[in-house]
Amino acid sequence: EVQLVESGGGLVQPGRSLRLSCAASGFTFDDYAMHWVRQAPGKGLEWVSGISWNSGSIGYADSVKGRFTISRDNAKNSLYLQMNSLRAEDTALYYCVASSGLYYFDYWGQGTLVTVSS
């Protein structure tokens, strides 16, 4: 059974940093590109960042470029998101998502909530 378990969310003040993690199991992790997709409370889905299977290709939404850094450790079946200079508008549920590489999102975690507030 495919499992994606996010952790690291919480309440953080504006301007501070947070690091999200995602532990993957039940599939061959390094066969998949991985992404972070977020959803602000009561709002729609927004792609945040993605990384190819070998970390050779990385992309970011304009809203987070220069502030967030995605990375992965295939030996640990893990995905990360380093979030710096957090803003109130970054408040959202952050989903870890696996993609077979054909530009859609196959598997989703249950999400970890990030709240940016003073």
Added chain:
Amino acid sequence: SYELTQPLSVSVALGQTARITCGGNNIGSKNVHWYQQKPGQAPVLVIYRDSNRPSGIPERFSGSNSGNTATLTISRAQAGDEADYYCQVWDSSTARYVFGTGTKVTVL
């Protein structure tokens, strides 16, 4: 940037057919994917590459894509189909993934 527009809500009578549209400039030239999100749950892929169903998704779910509109069709709607539905494409011109605005489906 590329935008995808969906109706805010769609209502369908139990057992009837619901059609959810996703509008975008020349969307017919792109591959469109659809996700179902029930309250308090993570999204689930229901249609990929316009009209393909992942394993475990009922045949009642189908998709089409042409011109400026992609459509997700739910046949013989059930109470369990009540959810938010999102379309999604890969915009190669900006190398960004784009989601539609989302549609809330209510089964009456």
